[in-house]
Amino acid sequence: MTTKRISRNLTVAGGAAVALALVAASPAHAETEVSEPDSFTSAFTVMATPDQVINADGDVAAGEEGASGTFTFRINSDEEIICYDIVLTGVTGEYESPAKTATHIHQAALGEPGPPRIAFPNPVDDGSGERTSSGCLQGPFTTGIESDAGTDTGEGFTLAQIEADPAAFTGDSHTASFPAGVVRGQLSQIPVDGIDTGAGGTAAEAATGDTTALAAAGGVTALGALAAAAFVIRRRRAQA
Secondary structure: OHHHHHHHHHHHHHHHHHHHHHHHHOOOOOOEEOOOOOOOOEEEEEEEEHHHOEOOOOOEOOOOOOOEEEEEEEEEOOOOEEEEEEEEEOOOOOEOOOOOOOEEEEEOOOOOOOOEEEEEOOOEEOOOOOEEEEEEEEOOOOOOOEOOOOOEOOOOOOHHHHHHOHHHEEEEEOEOOOOOOOEEEEOEEEOOOOOOOOOOOOHHHHHHOOOHHHHHHOHHHHHHHHHHHHHHHHHHHHHO
16 A cells, blocks of 8 residues: 555656656747737838748749738837737738748848748738738747747847847738738838828828828838828727
């Protein structure tokens, strides 16, 4: 009887040891969905188009004709939180990617390939024909893609890296018909509380329909900032 008790105790202890070993061997936990923080340290927009898509070799591999995407990112790098508002227009077909989702931020300069660093929930049709995705994620981040070093491509990445060099990052999404990317675009910084158009434009002006300054500014960055701000404003009104 004593032997049986000892055996049982050893089995339980052994099982606990195995469980602890498995926990210790597990990678850092993936990003978690969180509420929007009280403040942000930076904000960025992306105007994603099919002509900016390249493949893993850095060759042009145009995405879906007529498609476009607007990505708005608000970052609190102190808390390692990124809030995202993504709109895809004219995108058809199913998503497909070797990563855990098909919508990403990659560390990749203009015209260059690069690894994904953050994987976002794929935008879904909101009933208007547009695909949208919104929320906030807190790191550490994982992508489900293994680097040459055998670690997840999100491992070691921090949001401060985006703030230090936003042009070195791109936003994109992938579908089965366009595995290299259906649309893609570089991150461009905008003020946290407005739009820097170079001519005094702000998010408040976008909300009230004052686009004179935006028209004077011109360029993709100004248009991207307007689209990004308009979507964030629309989302906030819907939540209210």
